[in-house]
Amino acid sequence: MLFSKMFIPTMKEVPKEAEVVSHKLMLRAGFIRRLASGIYTWLPLGLRSLRKVEKIIREEMDKKGAQEILMPLVQPKELWVESTRWEKYGKELLRFVDRNNRDICLAPTHEEVVTDLVRREVRSYKELPLILYQIQTKFRDEIRPRFGVMRGREFTMKDAYSFDMDESGAEASYLNMYDAYMNIFKRCGFSFRAVEADTGQIGGSFSHEFMVLADTGEDIIISCSNCGYAANLERAEIGFVERETSRKKGAFKRVETPGKKKIDDVAQFLGVAPDKLVKTLIYNTDQGVLGVLVKGDREVNETKLRNLMGLEYMELADEETIEKVTGGPLGFSGPIGLKIPLVADMDILFMEDFVAGGNERDVHVVEVNVEDFAVKGFYDLKTAQPGDLCPRCRDKHTATKGIEVGHIFKLGLKYSKAMNATFLDNGGKEQYMVMGCYGIGVSRTVAAAIEQGHDENGMVLPIAIAPFEVDVLPVNTSHAESMELANQVYKALLDKGIDVILDDRDERTGVKFKDCDLIGIPVRVTIGERNLKDGYVEIKLRREKESERVKKEDVIERIIAHVEELKRV
């Protein structure tokens, strides 16, 4: 490809709309342009990177026996009603009507359509297992699209769905996909981790998120460097060490705490640390009002609570409800004398002489102990943070930021039951198919590569994702000898199957260098009069600071060696 012929609108200045580095660089490097909030056009350079990611995905999925299909973006309401998601999905599901007033939507995901397809076509256990996938546009009407292509409304996703005859088959499919994902992200050149994610009602360790490690990531990963445990913040479990406590009973005392509602205010007023307090949160749930106790300086993890209690719906109670069930106003709730069911975080079990609300205006109680009230049990209910203990080895947790690029999930019978996707087993008996689903944010993967690889001059992309592998850069296009060699090198590399661009533009050298750096091309070959005089050209790797001088006869060989080396990583 000739640089002069390619549509690469680079920018020196950053459009004000961009906040994060990947977004800024994608705009500056001419990868994408915004059409509307969260909706982007991919330009030739960006599309090349996107296609490279797609290619890796296709190869690895195919290797595992998954088969590519392509499903519609526009879908009828009926299927979504069947799965009950027409009601449940919320506003992210963009709905509208066609000319005949039929309700339709833009697909945010494809469980419904793929399940419909398979239930119609697959009848026998002999046709299972089956893994289908597609790389396709999704539309999710996000509350707040941001960070360019990282959280867009319209985006490219690879989604795969597995259908098995039984649990063990489904597990095998899951592991198969897990393996494929590991290979995909390795080939993309990422530094990443597979972390345990929330599995909701299904439970078990059958959901993993694939996180690209980057300081600018939106997600927090809790991990243990000792045993390798890793989970997202939502799920991360916390280990505990048993400890003797005094178990006093009835020693608590009322204290006046006028107007002190917040943990910090109460702590300050009483002259104690916030971790000597216990806060009592009142929730409205589908199982009635529920009280949750957690140490003053920690936060309830609602996902853990929901999973523990099997809650469908939960939300913090309003002031009115609080007054009704506790007898005191918001800010003064405590466990003593409460009539509603209570669950407590494990921390509470090991606390002694703590402070809690008095269920009365302007009153707290001090020197409270667990013997003073009744709870249904002590559980891991708080959100993990660094320094907490690993559930497996009791070493300390650390926190890292990451960008979620992939998510695999065992669905079980959720959709097959709702939509009646069945097959006949070898005994002639009708059974539900056991499903799994597996997603990769393809456009986000490109952005993640930039978040992970950049410097002050622009992108520093892994060779697997960079739009080109090599940039051949003649310093002066009017110098015949330079141009001749440049063309020669360019053609030779093309012949070797290397993805190369020749910067044949009649621009100043600085401009060409800046552009080359900006778009993150891993290998640059500079051909200039100065070096050529002695029979040399210069090779520079994007990620290295220094360049090397190479005899012009050896240049092809050196470049190929570099490309292969970079591909190995």
Add this chain to the structure above:
RNA sequence: CGGGGCGUGGCGCAGCAUGGCUAGCGCGCUUGCUUUGGGAGCAAGAAGUCGCUGGUUCAAAUCCAGUCGCCCCGACCA
């Protein structure tokens, strides 16, 4: 949905408070000459319904109202 900010040639901005000449600046773009190893120099150009609609006024980028778009922050922890 709540709060904040922004909207002026392709990009980044100034001008607006206190309305008034031909709406400026930098980058980019076009042409010519010079230049050619890290975003060049000189010269000459092209390009803007000041987001849109309505209002106030002799006069609106500037004041008022409405509207659209974009960005940021937040969305309940007692």
